[in-house]
Amino acid sequence: MRKLFIIDSSTVCPLKDQELDNWLSGKPYSISPPEVKMPVIDRINLRRLSTGAKIALYCLHECCKSIDKQRVSSIIMASGLGALVDTQTFLTSISRSNNSLISPTPFIQGGHNTISGIVAQWLQNDGYNMTHLQQGLSFEFALIDASISLNTDDEIALVGSVDEDIPILSEIAKKYGWSEKMAGQITFHASAYALTPSASVNNNVRIDDVDVYQNMPVEQAIELFLIRNGCSTSVLSQIIIRNPLKRNLSISGMEIDPVVGLSFSSGALGLHFAHRYHKIFPKSRVLNVNLDVDGVGLILTSSHGF
Known part of the structure; x- marks a missing residue:
């Protein structure tokens, strides 16, 4: 994209x-x-x-x-x-x-x-x-x-x-x-x-990629998504997770559900959290993992110049 x-x-x-x-x-x-x-x-x-x-x-x-x-x-x-x-x-x-x-x-x-x-x-x-x-x-x-x-x-x-x-x-x-x-x-x-689509001095946080995976194990979806973007979990600065169904995951990160509550739109808050994270930690890369009943949504963001 x-x-x-x-x-x-x-x-x-x-x-x-x-x-x-x-x-x-x-x-x-x-x-x-x-x-x-x-x-x-x-x-x-x-x-x-x-x-x-x-x-x-x-x-x-x-x-x-x-x-x-x-x-x-x-x-x-x-x-x-x-x-x-x-x-x-x-x-x-x-x-x-x-x-x-x-x-x-x-x-x-x-x-x-x-x-x-x-x-x-x-x-x-x-x-x-x-x-x-x-x-x-x-x-x-x-x-x-x-x-x-x-x-x-x-x-x-x-x-x-x-x-x-x-x-x-x-x-x-x-x-x-x-x-x-x-x-x-x-x-x-x-x-x-x-x-x-254009960068400037005032908007240096970039959405690198977004995708939705269905009928696939979460870990496999994350691996495919990161490979497509030339990276792996080892180079990520942080992983922000929405996991309302409390699924067992092999990855760890910051779960937003305990602090913001639950809604069908709480995954969208994760992008705002990533936006704030990049401002606190320049030159960082963040993966948002949005686990839902019908699949997983993934958003990869980075500070411009990462």
Whole structure:
């Protein structure tokens, strides 16, 4: 795939950036509930959106502060299960309607492209717009899509990820093989990234490769992926792992699940963690391993010049 550089990243999760830096550096850190922040765009039309949608828009808005908005050529979102809050509201209103008229708002906002569509309207952007929903591997597919969609070096792709937390989600998670204890750790996550094919002084963290492997042992997938990129686990500076099903692995690294909780989008947080790691440790190389029920997503990043 085409290499991409991270201009900026933004997340909402239990580890604020300073605490995240401490965790990555092996220093004492503290965890706090994710801070719910609202975007400062189009407040009138956003007031009816779910909290999760607003948080995702906040992350995307933060990324846009450091870029030339006219350079944005694609807006791509990833979500494990889509707009759950509005979908549940719409289905509940149908079941209770008694054949009477119901509000169309939850149906409209329950569409998978709601967030990317709002960002496109805000930016007055008529470029490529897509949302990927492949459970826990959605973000990797979104990154691959972003790499394909960028045609020139001066273009920028906005890539975001979000999953909401509703009470019924714990029951859904159990159907995907999550234990009752794991289902109780489900929370919401959102993240956003501004990506470009060209390097600069301000964006020296590079996404070297992204891929998804299915129907293959994890260790074999990692070996093939690293060989393709001319390296091995011995030269990696760090491995960041999302492993909600607690699979036994022959590799070791920093597992993010205990510190950020569980969601189908928590793998996307791993890229933000890698981004911060490269800023702390220049000339480093990091592998993100995102283990999901249906396969494994792999992201290789490095500091420019590694």
